[in-house]
Amino acid sequence: MKLPQKGLPKEDIFDRLADFRRDDLKWQEGRAFGYIFDPGQEIMAVGKAAYAMYLSENGLDFTVFKSLMRLEKDLAALMATHLGGDREVVGNFTSGGTESIMLAVKAARDHFRSRRPEIKAPEMILPTTGHAAFHKAAHYLDVRVVPVTVDPHTFRADPAAVRRAVGPDTIMIVGSAPSYAHGVVDPIAEMAAIARENDLWFHTDACMGGFLLPYFKRLGAAVPDFDFTVPGVSSISVDLHKYAYCPKGASIVLYRNKALRKPQIFACSHWVGYTIVNNAVQSSKSGGPMAAAWAVLHFVGDDGYLEIARRKREAVARIAAGIRAIDGLRLMTEPDMTLVSFTADGTDVFAIVDEMHQRGWYVQPSLAYDNSPAHIHLSISAANVGREAQFLADLAASVAAAKEAKPGPLQQMLQPVLGGLDPENLSGADIDGMLVMAGIGGGSPLPGRTAEINAVLNLLPPAVREKLLSAYVNDLFVQD
Numbered sequence: 001m002k003l004p005q006k007g008l009p010k011e012d013i014f015d016r017l018a019d020f021r022r023d024d025l026k027w028q029e030g031r032a033f034g035y036i037f038d039p040g041q042e043i044m045a046v047g048k049a050a051y052a053m054y055l056s057e058n059g060l061d062f063t064v065f066k067s068l069m070r071l072e073k074d075l076a077a078l079m080a081t082h083l084g085g086d087r088e089v090v091g092n093f094t095s096g097g098t099e100s101i102m103l104a105v106k107a108a109r110d111h112f113r114s115r116r117p118e119i120k121a122p123e124m125i126l127p128t129t130g131h132a133a134f135h136k137a138a139h140y141l142d143v144r145v146v147p148v149t150v151d152p153h154t155f156r157a158d159p160a161a162v163r164r165a166v167g168p169d170t171i172m173i174v175g176s177a178p179s180y181a182h183g184v185v186d187p188i189a190e191m192a193a194i195a196r197e198n199d200l201w202f203h204t205d206a207c208m209g210g211f212l213l214p215y216f217k218r219l220g221a222a223v224p225d226f227d228f229t230v231p232g233v234s235s236i237s238v239d240l241h242k243y244a245y246c247p248k249g250a251s252i253v254l255y256r257n258k259a260l261r262k263p264q265i266f267a268c269s270h271w272v273g274y275t276i277v278n279n280a281v282q283s284s285k286s287g288g289p290m291a292a293a294w295a296v297l298h299f300v301g302d303d304g305y306l307e308i309a310r311r312k313r314e315a316v317a318r319i320a321a322g323i324r325a326i327d328g329l330r331l332m333t334e335p336d337m338t339l340v341s342f343t344a345d346g347t348d349v350f351a352i353v354d355e356m357h358q359r360g361w362y363v364q365p366s367l368a369y370d371n372s373p374a375h376i377h378l379s380i381s382a383a384n385v386g387r388e389a390q391f392l393a394d395l396a397a398s399v400a401a402a403k404e405a406k407p408g409p410l411q412q413m414l415q416p417v418l419g420g421l422d423p424e425n426l427s428g429a430d431i432d433g434m435l436v437m438a439g440i441g442g443g444s445p446l447p448g449r450t451a452e453i454n455a456v457l458n459l460l461p462p463a464v465r466e467k468l469l470s471a472y473v474n475d476l477f478v479q480d
Protein backbone atom coordinates (compact mmCIF):
# COMPACT_ATOMS: atom_id res chain seq x y z
CA MET A 1 0.00 0.00 0.00
CA LYS A 2 1.25 3.46 -0.88
CA LEU A 3 0.28 6.99 0.08
CA PRO A 4 -1.60 8.98 -2.57
CA GLN A 5 0.89 10.95 -4.68
CA LYS A 6 -0.94 14.16 -3.86
CA GLY A 7 -2.90 14.79 -0.69
CA LEU A 8 -6.66 14.15 -1.00
CA PRO A 9 -9.31 16.87 -0.59
CA LYS A 10 -10.60 17.13 2.97
CA GLU A 11 -14.17 16.21 1.97
CA ASP A 12 -13.00 12.96 0.38
CA ILE A 13 -11.07 12.05 3.47
CA PHE A 14 -13.97 12.57 5.83
CA ASP A 15 -16.36 10.81 3.45
CA ARG A 16 -14.09 7.82 3.44
CA LEU A 17 -13.60 7.84 7.20
CA ALA A 18 -17.37 7.96 7.64
CA ASP A 19 -17.77 5.11 5.17
CA PHE A 20 -15.26 2.90 7.02
CA ARG A 21 -17.67 2.91 9.98
CA ARG A 22 -20.53 1.51 7.89
CA ASP A 23 -20.39 -1.96 9.45
CA ASP A 24 -19.53 -0.87 13.00
CA LEU A 25 -21.69 -1.46 16.02
CA LYS A 26 -24.53 1.09 15.93
CA TRP A 27 -24.31 2.39 19.46
CA GLN A 28 -25.90 5.81 19.02
CA GLU A 29 -29.47 4.61 19.67
CA GLY A 30 -28.87 3.21 23.15
CA ARG A 31 -29.17 -0.37 21.90
CA ALA A 32 -25.65 -1.50 22.81
CA PHE A 33 -25.11 -3.15 26.20
CA GLY A 34 -21.34 -3.04 26.08
CA TYR A 35 -18.27 -1.28 24.67
CA ILE A 36 -19.81 2.17 24.73
CA PHE A 37 -20.68 4.24 27.77
CA ASP A 38 -22.82 6.90 26.19
CA PRO A 39 -23.79 9.78 28.50
CA GLY A 40 -25.72 11.66 25.81
CA GLN A 41 -24.72 14.42 23.40
CA GLU A 42 -24.22 17.25 25.86
CA ILE A 43 -21.74 15.54 28.17
CA MET A 44 -19.98 13.91 25.24
CA ALA A 45 -19.51 17.30 23.56
CA VAL A 46 -17.76 18.66 26.66
CA GLY A 47 -15.40 15.67 26.70
CA LYS A 48 -14.65 16.04 22.99
CA ALA A 49 -13.95 19.77 23.25
CA ALA A 50 -11.56 19.32 26.18
CA TYR A 51 -9.93 16.37 24.38
CA ALA A 52 -9.35 18.47 21.26
CA MET A 53 -8.08 21.39 23.37
CA TYR A 54 -5.33 19.23 24.92
CA LEU A 55 -4.78 16.89 21.98
CA SER A 56 -1.30 18.20 21.17
CA GLU A 57 0.09 18.52 24.70
CA ASN A 58 2.52 15.72 25.49
CA GLY A 59 2.30 13.70 28.70
CA LEU A 60 5.89 12.57 28.12
CA ASP A 61 7.15 15.38 30.31
CA PHE A 62 5.07 17.00 33.02
CA THR A 63 7.88 19.44 33.83
CA VAL A 64 7.30 20.98 30.41
CA PHE A 65 3.50 20.56 30.41
CA LYS A 66 2.71 21.54 33.96
CA SER A 67 -0.98 21.62 33.09
CA LEU A 68 -0.93 17.85 32.72
CA MET A 69 0.64 17.38 36.14
CA ARG A 70 -2.13 19.58 37.57
CA LEU A 71 -4.82 17.50 35.84
CA GLU A 72 -3.27 14.17 36.82
CA LYS A 73 -2.89 15.17 40.47
CA ASP A 74 -6.49 16.42 40.58
CA LEU A 75 -7.88 13.25 39.03
CA ALA A 76 -5.92 10.99 41.38
CA ALA A 77 -6.94 13.06 44.42
CA LEU A 78 -10.60 13.05 43.38
CA MET A 79 -10.59 9.27 43.10
CA ALA A 80 -8.63 8.84 46.35
CA THR A 81 -11.37 10.75 48.20
CA HIS A 82 -14.15 8.97 46.28
CA LEU A 83 -12.67 5.62 47.37
CA GLY A 84 -12.25 6.29 51.07
CA GLY A 85 -8.57 7.17 50.94
CA ASP A 86 -6.77 9.45 53.40
CA ARG A 87 -4.11 12.02 52.49
CA GLU A 88 -1.47 9.31 52.13
CA VAL A 89 -3.19 7.74 49.10
CA VAL A 90 -1.47 8.47 45.77
CA GLY A 91 -2.26 7.57 42.20
CA ASN A 92 -1.69 8.11 38.53
CA PHE A 93 -3.64 8.48 35.32
CA THR A 94 -3.42 5.64 32.80
CA SER A 95 -4.86 4.75 29.41
CA GLY A 96 -7.32 2.20 30.81
CA GLY A 97 -8.02 -0.59 33.23
CA THR A 98 -5.45 -2.84 31.64
CA GLU A 99 -2.66 -0.32 32.11
CA SER A 100 -3.75 0.41 35.71
CA ILE A 101 -3.74 -3.32 36.48
CA MET A 102 -0.42 -3.85 34.71
CA LEU A 103 1.15 -1.15 36.86
CA ALA A 104 -0.32 -2.45 40.12
CA VAL A 105 0.95 -5.97 39.37
CA LYS A 106 4.38 -4.59 38.49
CA ALA A 107 4.48 -2.53 41.69
CA ALA A 108 3.52 -5.61 43.72
CA ARG A 109 6.05 -7.81 41.94
CA ASP A 110 8.93 -5.37 42.45
CA HIS A 111 7.89 -4.63 46.04
CA PHE A 112 8.33 -8.32 46.82
CA ARG A 113 11.47 -8.67 44.68
CA SER A 114 13.25 -6.38 47.09
CA ARG A 115 11.51 -7.47 50.30
CA ARG A 116 11.37 -11.22 49.66
CA PRO A 117 14.19 -11.98 47.18
CA GLU A 118 13.87 -15.71 47.94
CA ILE A 119 10.64 -15.74 45.89
CA LYS A 120 11.83 -16.62 42.40
CA ALA A 121 8.48 -17.41 40.76
CA PRO A 122 5.92 -15.01 42.24
CA GLU A 123 2.25 -15.97 42.29
CA MET A 124 -0.98 -13.97 42.15
CA ILE A 125 -4.16 -15.50 43.60
CA LEU A 126 -6.94 -14.65 41.17
CA PRO A 127 -10.57 -15.79 41.47
CA THR A 128 -11.85 -17.23 38.17
CA THR A 129 -14.07 -14.13 37.87
CA GLY A 130 -11.00 -11.83 37.88
CA HIS A 131 -10.63 -9.83 34.68
CA ALA A 132 -8.51 -11.16 31.79
CA ALA A 133 -6.28 -8.08 32.22
CA PHE A 134 -4.68 -9.83 35.23
CA HIS A 135 -3.77 -12.79 33.04
CA LYS A 136 -2.32 -10.36 30.54
CA ALA A 137 -0.33 -8.55 33.24
CA ALA A 138 0.88 -11.90 34.61
CA HIS A 139 1.90 -12.94 31.10
CA TYR A 140 3.81 -9.72 30.43
CA LEU A 141 5.42 -9.54 33.87
CA ASP A 142 6.18 -13.21 34.41
CA VAL A 143 3.96 -13.68 37.43
CA ARG A 144 2.06 -16.96 37.77
CA VAL A 145 -1.73 -16.87 38.12
CA VAL A 146 -3.14 -19.23 40.75
CA PRO A 147 -6.82 -19.46 39.82
CA VAL A 148 -9.41 -19.95 42.54
CA THR A 149 -12.91 -21.24 41.79
CA VAL A 150 -15.72 -18.95 42.94
CA ASP A 151 -19.00 -19.82 44.66
CA PRO A 152 -21.18 -21.62 42.07
CA HIS A 153 -24.36 -19.73 43.04
CA THR A 154 -23.29 -16.19 43.93
CA PHE A 155 -20.16 -16.19 41.74
CA ARG A 156 -18.39 -14.28 44.50
CA ALA A 157 -14.83 -15.26 45.44
CA ASP A 158 -14.67 -17.87 48.19
CA PRO A 159 -12.41 -16.63 51.03
CA ALA A 160 -11.79 -20.18 52.29
CA ALA A 161 -10.53 -21.23 48.86
CA VAL A 162 -8.39 -18.09 48.67
CA ARG A 163 -6.86 -18.93 52.04
CA ARG A 164 -6.04 -22.46 50.88
CA ALA A 165 -4.33 -21.09 47.77
CA VAL A 166 -1.80 -19.02 49.76
CA GLY A 167 1.65 -20.56 49.45
CA PRO A 168 5.31 -19.66 49.95
CA ASP A 169 5.52 -17.88 46.56
CA THR A 170 2.28 -15.88 46.84
CA ILE A 171 2.78 -12.13 46.53
CA MET A 172 -0.70 -10.81 45.89
CA ILE A 173 -4.45 -11.48 46.07
CA VAL A 174 -6.98 -9.87 43.74
CA GLY A 175 -10.67 -9.15 44.33
CA SER A 176 -13.23 -7.49 42.05
CA ALA A 177 -15.74 -4.73 42.82
CA PRO A 178 -17.65 -5.87 40.92
CA SER A 179 -16.51 -8.68 38.62
CA TYR A 180 -17.06 -7.92 34.96
CA ALA A 181 -18.90 -11.09 33.93
CA HIS A 182 -21.40 -11.53 36.77
CA GLY A 183 -21.42 -8.06 38.26
CA VAL A 184 -21.01 -9.07 41.90
CA VAL A 185 -18.68 -7.61 44.51
CA ASP A 186 -16.25 -10.08 46.09
CA PRO A 187 -15.97 -10.29 49.90
CA ILE A 188 -13.13 -7.77 49.79
CA ALA A 189 -12.85 -7.28 53.57
CA GLU A 190 -12.40 -11.00 54.21
CA MET A 191 -9.98 -11.41 51.32
CA ALA A 192 -7.91 -8.37 52.29
CA ALA A 193 -7.74 -9.71 55.86
CA ILE A 194 -6.17 -12.91 54.50
CA ALA A 195 -3.65 -10.75 52.63
CA ARG A 196 -2.86 -8.79 55.79
CA GLU A 197 -2.39 -11.91 57.92
CA ASN A 198 0.06 -13.26 55.38
CA ASP A 199 1.79 -9.96 54.65
CA LEU A 200 0.62 -9.95 51.02
CA TRP A 201 -0.44 -7.27 48.57
CA PHE A 202 -4.19 -6.92 47.99
CA HIS A 203 -5.57 -5.28 44.86
CA THR A 204 -9.21 -4.31 44.46
CA ASP A 205 -10.14 -4.26 40.79
CA ALA A 206 -12.77 -1.52 40.82
CA CYS A 207 -12.34 -0.72 37.14
CA MET A 208 -16.11 -1.09 36.65
CA GLY A 209 -17.44 -0.23 40.06
CA GLY A 210 -14.99 2.18 41.66
CA PHE A 211 -16.76 5.22 40.33
CA LEU A 212 -20.37 3.99 40.47
CA LEU A 213 -20.60 1.84 43.63
CA PRO A 214 -20.26 4.79 46.04
CA TYR A 215 -23.31 6.33 44.32
CA PHE A 216 -25.22 3.06 44.55
CA LYS A 217 -24.41 2.96 48.24
CA ARG A 218 -25.76 6.49 48.71
CA LEU A 219 -28.94 5.38 46.93
CA GLY A 220 -29.42 2.62 49.48
CA ALA A 221 -27.90 -0.39 47.73
CA ALA A 222 -26.23 -2.95 49.98
CA VAL A 223 -22.67 -2.46 48.72
CA PRO A 224 -20.00 -4.40 50.60
CA ASP A 225 -16.90 -2.39 51.53
CA PHE A 226 -14.23 -2.61 48.86
CA ASP A 227 -12.14 0.56 49.01
CA PHE A 228 -9.38 2.06 51.16
CA THR A 229 -11.65 1.98 54.21
CA VAL A 230 -10.91 -1.78 54.20
CA PRO A 231 -7.66 -2.54 56.05
CA GLY A 232 -5.26 -4.49 53.87
CA VAL A 233 -6.27 -3.01 50.51
CA SER A 234 -2.95 -1.97 48.94
CA SER A 235 -4.06 -0.70 45.53
CA ILE A 236 -7.22 -0.02 43.52
CA SER A 237 -7.86 0.35 39.78
CA VAL A 238 -10.81 2.55 38.77
CA ASP A 239 -11.72 3.36 35.18
CA LEU A 240 -13.04 6.78 34.29
CA HIS A 241 -13.92 5.73 30.75
CA LYS A 242 -16.67 3.42 32.00
CA TYR A 243 -19.28 4.70 34.47
CA ALA A 244 -17.72 8.16 34.82
CA TYR A 245 -18.54 8.59 31.10
CA CYS A 246 -15.17 10.10 30.22
CA PRO A 247 -13.82 9.54 26.69
CA LYS A 248 -11.75 6.40 26.32
CA GLY A 249 -8.17 6.30 27.47
CA ALA A 250 -8.93 7.21 31.09
CA SER A 251 -8.28 5.20 34.24
CA ILE A 252 -6.65 5.74 37.64
CA VAL A 253 -4.44 3.41 39.64
CA LEU A 254 -4.28 4.23 43.36
CA TYR A 255 -1.96 3.06 46.15
CA ARG A 256 -2.44 3.30 49.90
CA ASN A 257 0.84 5.20 50.17
CA LYS A 258 3.85 6.42 48.25
CA ALA A 259 6.08 3.56 49.35
CA LEU A 260 3.81 1.04 47.63
CA ARG A 261 3.63 3.12 44.45
CA LYS A 262 7.40 3.62 44.18
CA PRO A 263 8.26 0.59 42.01
CA GLN A 264 5.68 1.78 39.47
CA ILE A 265 7.83 4.78 38.50
CA PHE A 266 10.34 4.10 35.75
CA ALA A 267 13.42 6.21 35.14
CA CYS A 268 16.07 5.66 32.48
CA SER A 269 19.35 7.44 32.07
CA HIS A 270 21.12 4.54 30.34
CA TRP A 271 21.17 5.93 26.83
CA VAL A 272 22.36 8.97 24.94
CA GLY A 273 19.03 10.79 24.63
CA TYR A 274 16.78 12.66 27.05
CA THR A 275 16.39 11.24 30.54
CA ILE A 276 13.07 9.50 31.02
CA VAL A 277 10.90 9.43 34.11
CA ASN A 278 7.53 7.81 33.47
CA ASN A 279 4.63 7.35 35.85
CA ALA A 280 2.93 4.83 33.62
CA VAL A 281 3.57 2.53 30.63
CA GLN A 282 3.28 5.04 27.80
CA SER A 283 5.88 7.74 27.18
CA SER A 284 4.73 10.22 24.54
CA LYS A 285 0.98 10.51 24.99
CA SER A 286 -1.71 13.01 24.23
CA GLY A 287 -2.99 15.23 27.02
CA GLY A 288 -6.46 14.80 25.48
CA PRO A 289 -7.79 11.92 27.61
CA MET A 290 -6.70 13.57 30.85
CA ALA A 291 -8.21 16.96 30.03
CA ALA A 292 -11.40 15.30 28.81
CA ALA A 293 -11.72 13.27 32.01
CA TRP A 294 -11.18 16.36 34.16
CA ALA A 295 -13.74 18.28 32.11
CA VAL A 296 -16.45 15.58 32.18
CA LEU A 297 -16.11 14.96 35.94
CA HIS A 298 -16.39 18.67 36.68
CA PHE A 299 -19.21 19.21 34.18
CA VAL A 300 -21.46 16.42 35.46
CA GLY A 301 -20.63 16.95 39.12
CA ASP A 302 -21.65 14.91 42.13
CA ASP A 303 -25.39 15.58 41.88
CA GLY A 304 -25.33 14.76 38.18
CA TYR A 305 -23.66 11.41 38.72
CA LEU A 306 -26.01 10.54 41.56
CA GLU A 307 -28.99 11.20 39.30
CA ILE A 308 -27.54 9.11 36.44
CA ALA A 309 -26.85 6.33 38.96
CA ARG A 310 -30.45 6.47 40.23
CA ARG A 311 -31.85 6.07 36.72
CA LYS A 312 -29.51 3.19 35.96
CA ARG A 313 -30.40 1.44 39.20
CA GLU A 314 -34.09 1.57 38.30
CA ALA A 315 -33.37 0.30 34.79
CA VAL A 316 -31.36 -2.62 36.17
CA ALA A 317 -34.26 -3.60 38.43
CA ARG A 318 -36.69 -3.52 35.48
CA ILE A 319 -34.36 -5.51 33.22
CA ALA A 320 -33.60 -8.11 35.90
CA ALA A 321 -37.33 -8.51 36.64
CA GLY A 322 -38.07 -8.79 32.92
CA ILE A 323 -35.46 -11.51 32.43
CA ARG A 324 -36.83 -13.47 35.39
CA ALA A 325 -40.25 -13.32 33.76
CA ILE A 326 -39.13 -14.76 30.40
CA ASP A 327 -39.69 -18.48 30.27
CA GLY A 328 -36.40 -20.32 29.72
CA LEU A 329 -34.11 -17.53 30.91
CA ARG A 330 -32.34 -17.49 34.24
CA LEU A 331 -30.27 -14.76 35.89
CA MET A 332 -26.83 -16.12 36.71
CA THR A 333 -27.01 -14.32 40.06
CA GLU A 334 -28.51 -11.16 41.57
CA PRO A 335 -26.51 -8.18 40.24
CA ASP A 336 -24.84 -5.84 42.76
CA MET A 337 -24.56 -2.99 40.28
CA THR A 338 -25.33 -2.51 36.58
CA LEU A 339 -23.80 -5.64 35.08
CA VAL A 340 -26.43 -8.29 34.42
CA SER A 341 -25.73 -11.81 33.20
CA PHE A 342 -28.23 -14.51 32.34
CA THR A 343 -28.32 -17.90 30.75
CA ALA A 344 -30.92 -20.06 29.07
CA ASP A 345 -31.92 -23.55 30.05
CA GLY A 346 -32.51 -25.72 27.01
CA THR A 347 -31.93 -22.96 24.45
CA ASP A 348 -28.68 -22.06 22.74
CA VAL A 349 -27.61 -18.72 24.27
CA PHE A 350 -25.48 -17.97 21.23
CA ALA A 351 -28.53 -18.28 18.99
CA ILE A 352 -30.32 -15.78 21.27
CA VAL A 353 -27.37 -13.39 20.86
CA ASP A 354 -27.63 -13.63 17.05
CA GLU A 355 -31.40 -13.06 17.19
CA MET A 356 -30.85 -9.95 19.32
CA HIS A 357 -28.20 -8.68 16.89
CA GLN A 358 -30.72 -9.16 14.06
CA ARG A 359 -33.15 -7.01 16.04
CA GLY A 360 -30.53 -4.27 16.38
CA TRP A 361 -29.36 -4.89 19.96
CA TYR A 362 -25.82 -5.61 21.00
CA VAL A 363 -25.57 -8.11 23.85
CA GLN A 364 -22.36 -9.95 24.68
CA PRO A 365 -21.93 -13.72 24.36
CA SER A 366 -19.69 -15.31 27.02
CA LEU A 367 -18.27 -18.81 26.81
CA ALA A 368 -18.51 -21.41 29.56
CA TYR A 369 -15.55 -21.42 31.92
CA ASP A 370 -14.98 -23.42 35.09
CA ASN A 371 -18.32 -23.40 36.98
CA SER A 372 -19.83 -20.57 34.92
CA PRO A 373 -22.01 -21.75 32.01
CA ALA A 374 -22.21 -19.99 28.65
CA HIS A 375 -24.23 -16.83 29.16
CA ILE A 376 -25.19 -13.38 27.92
CA HIS A 377 -23.72 -10.28 29.52
CA LEU A 378 -25.21 -6.77 29.69
CA SER A 379 -23.33 -3.68 30.86
CA ILE A 380 -26.23 -1.29 31.42
CA SER A 381 -25.36 2.35 30.92
CA ALA A 382 -27.09 5.75 30.77
CA ALA A 383 -28.11 5.50 27.11
CA ASN A 384 -29.92 2.20 27.69
CA VAL A 385 -32.25 3.74 30.26
CA GLY A 386 -35.79 4.12 28.93
CA ARG A 387 -35.48 1.30 26.40
CA GLU A 388 -36.12 -1.55 28.82
CA ALA A 389 -39.61 -2.44 27.57
CA GLN A 390 -38.56 -2.69 23.91
CA PHE A 391 -35.42 -4.57 24.90
CA LEU A 392 -37.37 -7.13 26.94
CA ALA A 393 -39.97 -7.60 24.21
CA ASP A 394 -37.24 -8.26 21.66
CA LEU A 395 -35.45 -10.54 24.09
CA ALA A 396 -38.58 -12.65 24.56
CA ALA A 397 -39.02 -12.84 20.78
CA SER A 398 -35.35 -13.78 20.37
CA VAL A 399 -35.66 -16.60 22.88
CA ALA A 400 -38.71 -17.92 21.05
CA ALA A 401 -36.87 -17.77 17.71
CA ALA A 402 -33.73 -19.36 19.15
CA LYS A 403 -35.76 -22.29 20.53
CA GLU A 404 -36.35 -23.30 16.89
CA ALA A 405 -32.62 -23.26 16.11
CA LYS A 406 -31.03 -26.69 15.80
CA PRO A 407 -27.37 -27.29 16.57
CA GLY A 408 -25.43 -26.84 13.31
CA PRO A 409 -23.91 -29.84 11.51
CA LEU A 410 -20.40 -28.80 12.46
CA GLN A 411 -21.24 -28.73 16.11
CA GLN A 412 -23.01 -32.10 16.00
CA MET A 413 -20.12 -33.66 14.17
CA LEU A 414 -17.42 -32.24 16.41
CA GLN A 415 -19.12 -32.40 19.80
CA PRO A 416 -17.69 -35.79 20.80
CA VAL A 417 -14.07 -34.86 20.09
CA LEU A 418 -13.76 -31.16 20.84
CA GLY A 419 -13.76 -31.24 24.63
CA GLY A 420 -10.88 -33.70 24.72
CA LEU A 421 -8.46 -31.79 22.48
CA ASP A 422 -5.03 -31.30 23.98
CA PRO A 423 -3.65 -27.83 23.19
CA GLU A 424 -0.07 -29.10 23.45
CA ASN A 425 -0.58 -31.62 20.66
CA LEU A 426 -2.26 -29.34 18.13
CA SER A 427 -0.12 -28.56 15.11
CA GLY A 428 -0.36 -25.38 13.06
CA ALA A 429 -2.08 -27.44 10.37
CA ASP A 430 -4.67 -28.73 12.89
CA ILE A 431 -5.43 -25.16 13.90
CA ASP A 432 -5.71 -24.02 10.27
CA GLY A 433 -8.01 -26.96 9.55
CA MET A 434 -10.27 -26.07 12.46
CA LEU A 435 -10.47 -22.46 11.31
CA VAL A 436 -11.48 -23.57 7.82
CA MET A 437 -14.14 -25.88 9.31
CA ALA A 438 -15.48 -23.03 11.44
CA GLY A 439 -15.80 -20.94 8.27
CA ILE A 440 -13.16 -18.42 9.31
CA GLY A 441 -10.07 -19.92 7.67
CA GLY A 442 -7.44 -17.85 5.86
CA GLY A 443 -8.37 -14.63 7.62
CA SER A 444 -11.90 -14.54 6.15
CA PRO A 445 -14.10 -11.94 7.88
CA LEU A 446 -16.47 -13.00 10.63
CA PRO A 447 -19.93 -13.81 9.32
CA GLY A 448 -22.91 -11.87 10.66
CA ARG A 449 -24.26 -14.87 12.53
CA THR A 450 -21.76 -16.17 15.01
CA ALA A 451 -23.82 -18.70 16.98
CA GLU A 452 -22.15 -21.71 15.43
CA ILE A 453 -18.61 -20.42 15.89
CA ASN A 454 -19.35 -19.55 19.51
CA ALA A 455 -20.93 -22.95 20.06
CA VAL A 456 -17.81 -24.66 18.74
CA LEU A 457 -15.49 -22.44 20.80
CA ASN A 458 -17.65 -23.15 23.83
CA LEU A 459 -16.97 -26.88 23.50
CA LEU A 460 -13.20 -26.44 23.26
CA PRO A 461 -10.83 -26.37 26.22
CA PRO A 462 -9.91 -22.71 26.99
CA ALA A 463 -6.27 -23.19 25.96
CA VAL A 464 -7.40 -24.47 22.55
CA ARG A 465 -9.76 -21.50 22.17
CA GLU A 466 -6.83 -19.20 22.82
CA LYS A 467 -4.65 -20.93 20.22
CA LEU A 468 -7.40 -20.85 17.64
CA LEU A 469 -8.26 -17.20 18.16
CA SER A 470 -4.61 -16.09 18.17
CA ALA A 471 -4.05 -17.91 14.88
CA TYR A 472 -7.21 -16.38 13.45
CA VAL A 473 -6.23 -12.84 14.38
CA ASN A 474 -2.67 -13.37 13.17
CA ASP A 475 -4.16 -14.32 9.78
CA LEU A 476 -6.61 -11.42 9.85
CA PHE A 477 -4.20 -8.52 10.28
CA VAL A 478 -2.24 -8.89 7.05
CA GLN A 479 -1.99 -6.73 3.96
CA ASP A 480 -5.19 -6.72 1.91
Ligand SMILES: *Cc1c(COP(=O)(O)O)cnc(C)c1O
Binds near residue numbers: 099131205206207251
Ligand atom coordinates in the same frame (compact mmCIF):
# COMPACT_ATOMS: atom_id res chain seq x y z
C1 LIG B 1 -12.99 -3.05 31.83
C2 LIG B 1 -12.38 -3.79 32.94
C3 LIG B 1 -10.99 -4.00 33.02
C4 LIG B 1 -10.04 -3.66 31.89
O1 LIG B 1 -10.13 -2.36 31.51
P1 LIG B 1 -9.81 -1.78 30.06
O2 LIG B 1 -10.15 -0.36 30.26
O3 LIG B 1 -10.68 -2.49 29.05
O4 LIG B 1 -8.36 -1.99 29.78
C5 LIG B 1 -10.51 -4.63 34.15
N1 LIG B 1 -11.34 -5.05 35.13
C6 LIG B 1 -12.66 -4.90 35.06
C7 LIG B 1 -13.53 -5.41 36.18
C8 LIG B 1 -13.23 -4.27 33.97
O5 LIG B 1 -14.56 -4.13 33.89
